[in-house]
Amino acid sequence: MASNRVWQTTTTFKRLISTYTSKSLPSKTHLHAPIPDSAFPKGYALTGLHAGVKKKPELLDLGIIISKLPASAAACFTRNAFKAAPVIVSQEVLKESQGRARALVVNSGCANAVTGTQGMQDAWAMVRATDALLDPPPSASETLVMSTGVIGQTLPISKILTAIQSQSTSSLGSGFGAWEAAARAFMTTDTFPKLRARTFTIRGKDYRLAGMDKGAGMIHPNMGPPSGQLHATLLGCILTDAAVSPRSLQNALTYAVDRSFNSISVDGDMSTNDTIIVLANGAAADGQPEINEAMDKDAYEIFKEELTSFASELAQLVVRDGEGATKFVTVSVEGASTYGDAHKVASRISTSALVKTALFGEDANWGRILAATGSIPLSTPLDPSRVNVSFVPIDGTAPLPLLVNGEPEKVDETRASEIIGAEDLEIRVELGLGDQSAKYWTCDFSYEYVKINGDYRT
Amino acid sequence: MASNRVWQTTTTFKRLISTYTSKSLPSKTHLHAPIPDSAFPKGYALTGLHAGVKKKPELLDLGIIISKLPASAAACFTRNAFKAAPVIVSQEVLKESQGRARALVVNSGCANAVTGTQGMQDAWAMVRATDALLDPPPSASETLVMSTGVIGQTLPISKILTAIQSQSTSSLGSGFGAWEAAARAFMTTDTFPKLRARTFTIRGKDYRLAGMDKGAGMIHPNMGPPSGQLHATLLGCILTDAAVSPRSLQNALTYAVDRSFNSISVDGDMSTNDTIIVLANGAAADGQPEINEAMDKDAYEIFKEELTSFASELAQLVVRDGEGATKFVTVSVEGASTYGDAHKVASRISTSALVKTALFGEDANWGRILAATGSIPLSTPLDPSRVNVSFVPIDGTAPLPLLVNGEPEKVDETRASEIIGAEDLEIRVELGLGDQSAKYWTCDFSYEYVKINGDYRT
Incomplete structure (x- = not known):
């Protein structure tokens, strides 16, 4: 009885249910602003449109980026054991083409992850439809594909294909509006499109970098080159008009990704779709040889550091727009x-x-x-x-x-x-x-x- | 201008600030109920009191548990590189005594972690003051010490010592009230005291286990035996009136902890203080030899499985009372x-x-x-x-x-x-x-x- 009394008088079991009043999330308005058309790398044409993956017609969900010139390509992909179909397909394309690509196609709203055979077919269909926009047409695929959104649902592939087929090289743009629309097509829970551009100089010659990426959750990337053990949904691409050999581009990207995208966390969760792709089309090279680590270490180092610094800027944008982030x-x-x-x-x-x-x-x-x-x-x-x-x-x-x-x-x-x-x-x-x-x-x-x-x- | 227009009309930067209405947290009332005095292991005396570590006088913050008989002792401690003073001191006591101990002293409200030389002195002072309550007095320390609460603050040690010195073996109790008070002295953000008891049988003879533990945050323990590499604030103790050799007790505890306390997570964060201690005083052994893995594998296995199952029950209680948990x-x-x-x-x-x-x-x-x-x-x-x-x-x-x-x-x-x-x-x-x-x-x-x-x- 004594025991019972102690127990009854000193026990309070339920934590008070409180109301949760949150300070306002900081405004992110200053993080997206117009960029002059001249700041973007030359030789790229882009668009962003509503294909119908997302329900609301005002939301863009399909982005297409085309290099008008042959380009070196490199990528880092998630090391997750459950790699989404677009990750597997992009790896295959990159391997077959030996580091050459002219197009990127991306959809948001559906990750095409854990979608089995159908998912692989759909990812390949996106690649082939985009290949068909290339001029001259490629002998083997030169399109890399990315998807982000819900896991375990198949793509509304006919809507996507119709939207891709409605485009042509001439319908794509190269001004800020086109770049911004492409960046919007990457967005899921992001509150603003993430687009940046900068100019760098090697041996007195100016080159440009532009990039776009998206978060904002399942962000704890751990990405490696296609040949490595693969894991991270962060999607992004970086485009430059410098000329860089495919192997040097991959080495520079791998170094850059470790110090940028692989060094951010929103929630500690690694996605099945994380992909960062870089294209280098040499449109501003004016006949200069490709930057090559083995041939010209100095030029390579400058490029690598610029790429790392730029990748870091893009990666940090994802954290600034992390889900619910106030800091x-x-x-x-x-x-x-x-x-x-x-x-x-x-x-x-x-x-x-x-x-x-x-x-x-x-x-x-x-x-x-x-x-x-x-x-x-x-x-x-x-x-x-x-x-x-x-x-x-x-x-x-x-x-x-x-x-x-x-x-x-x-x-x-x-x-x-x-x-x-x-x-x-x-x-x-x-x-x-x-x-x-x-x-x-x-x-x-x-x-x-x-x-x-x-x-x-x- | 066209670009600007796109930008201005389609941008919405701020996520809507919502009100956060939460369902009620589930009631935990059924998780703590009186236990008959006869269910507790024999030969232990306990108390829980308010020494003044916590501000509110109705909150217990000091627990003392004494075995009236010599007892085998084993423990698993955090593997965190920043081990709190009580962790280091308990490891030393256990090493010196070669697995024998007769007392536990625990305070809540202050972790005595990252407190330098002062912290070590304070932990030793708690040990020595508790040693002084033992009868007969020990030749070397036989008290293990645990602390939980704020990191980086020193203990109000004179209040604690005064409170310990105010006790005597005769002032300690052995009924439910005493066990429950000791369990309350472990609590920090816990909403109820975590106390359990059970009886098991080896070769027709009944023994009892009782244990108490606490959470409710910084819970992702990774604890190892004193000799291993150490890391987890979960505190707990298990007391039995079976007789078990120190080495077999440690082996059984290490096995049990891996499958219980080292298999729970509230927030993924490992504490500087995590400690689980077990005492086996043989008060119900009636002259039976100590359970010894090498001598009687069958009896050892029964004990190990009972300990593991009991530890798992105590560990699960911590998760049920995890901070903010509704599931x-x-x-x-x-x-x-x-x-x-x-x-x-x-x-x-x-x-x-x-x-x-x-x-x-x-x-x-x-x-x-x-x-x-x-x-x-x-x-x-x-x-x-x-x-x-x-x-x-x-x-x-x-x-x-x-x-x-x-x-x-x-x-x-x-x-x-x-x-x-x-x-x-x-x-x-x-x-x-x-x-x-x-x-x-x-x-x-x-x-x-x-x-x-x-x-x-x-």
Whole structure:
């Protein structure tokens, strides 16, 4: 009876059901703006249209990109064991063509993943219909295909084919409007089209890069070249008017993807469809030889670094538009003994639900950062007494140390709140074990994230 | 201008800010009920009290458990590189005593983690103060210590020591009230104390097991024996009046923990403090020899299986009370070529934010289950055409196939909603590669999860 009494008087079982009031999501308006037509690489023609994969007629769901000249092609694909049909088909095309392609076709709204034989037939049909737009017609397929959207549903293939067949090289455009429409055709839960362009110079000659990509969930890519073990739905493409040999293009892309798309996380989930494709058509090369790692290391290095920096810009856009994201957070891990260790720690911090909810709550909870840091085995074991953690504001003011040589600092909470209250911030972790570093980009976990993913069927 | 026009008319940048209305969290009242005094193992005395670590005086924050007889002790500790002071101290005590201990002392409200030299001193002070309650007094420490709560803050050690010193063997109890108070002293964000007892029989003789544990966040334990590489804040203890040799007790616990506490996830985050301790004092052995793996394999196997089953019951309670949880989900992975592969796949599905939000949204989204399944490298690569996925209702009615031999089934959405609408369900994934299997227990990701972790500082 005494026992019963204790039990009855001190027990409160149900957590209070609260209302969840969320701060407004930050506006993303500034992240998409018109780009002058002259900034886009030469020799490409594009379109984005509504084929009928998505229900609402105002939403674009089919993009076609054609290079008017022969082009080198390279790609990185998801390492997921369940690779969607378009991933398998693009790999085959790229292998057969030995790194040459002239067209990309992409649909959003349906991932054509886990769709069996029908899915493979549909992906090939998209390739062949787009091949038919090429002039001169290719002897073997030169179209790479990408799909994103719901898994396990087959494409409305006749609608898609009709839409492709309605196009011709002359109906495609090359101005901002055409590029933007193509970028819109990639979108699923994205709130804005992701399109960027830049110019770079090699030996006094200007070349252009343009790229587009999409997120915004199932984003934790781990992509490798076609020959490697494959895993990540992030889709993207990068187009340049430089001339680059297929092999050098693949090497540069693989390097770039590891330091960009493979270094972002929205939700820690790797997709069956992740694909990044790059085309280099040499339209601005004016007879210069192809950039070739073996022949001209310097030119290759310049190209590789430009591609990496540009890929990183595109990858970060996906995180900024991550599902429900209110924060854009750079996780920098320094002082690791290997790049792999630095990358693993940065990835673990970037995917920690506790770190991400603390970021949403604007709570300077370094304990969670530390617990995540210590939770994975590294090639050189961590020595807690050498670890430093700090918040780095992006306005150039002084970093705020949270942990110095394994001991907690007395944190100025006002300053901590200032830094973590900003939309952008950096978490820096120094391991004190070596000179290797890696960066990862992540966002917070919000009510909106739960809402989007409790409702939306990928 | 044309470009600009396209841009202005089709852009909508901000996702609608919604109100987040959540279904009620399920009541957990039925998960804690009085247990008859006679069900508890003999020879233990316990208490739970308010020492002042937590602010509210009605919340218990200090538990003391004493075995009146010499006892074998075994433990599994977090493998996190940042091991809290109580973890390090308990490891040292256990090593010095060669697997003997007579007392446990636990506080909640402060994890004594990342607290440097002061933290180590405080943990030792708790051990020594509890040692002083033992009769006869130990020649070397026989107290194991556990802490849970905020990381990076030092304990209010004088309050804790005063509270320990106010106790004596005679002030401790052995009825349900005392056991329940001790269980309450473990609680942090838990909504109910987790206490269970059961009786088992070896060679016609009855023994008892009782245990208590706590969650409810930073729960993704990976614990190993003291000698192994260490990582998980889950705290728990299991007490028995069977007699078991220290080494056999450790082997049985290591086996049990892998299949129980190391197979649960609330949020995928591994703590700096995770500790499971078992004491076996032989109070019901009546002169029977200690259970010893080398001497009597049969008796050992019975004990090991009872311990594993009991540990699994305690571990599942943590998931049922997971932060914000509205669902209790068993993830069964079958047909793997190794137990390790099966465990890895089950863990990946159980930690997928997309799977967990789909469960909260009661969306039969098998695509996300599949993407998670395929996202990690296994010792035998997956063959998608051999994979089967189904939902298994817990009411004994027929499972619902979602994917058969890699091809999606036409799913009866009404039936799928019925199954996923229940509080308990099982996700079964058959890999078709071998005969090894593993189970994992997880919960969903809700608004409440985000709220708890956006506010609460661990």
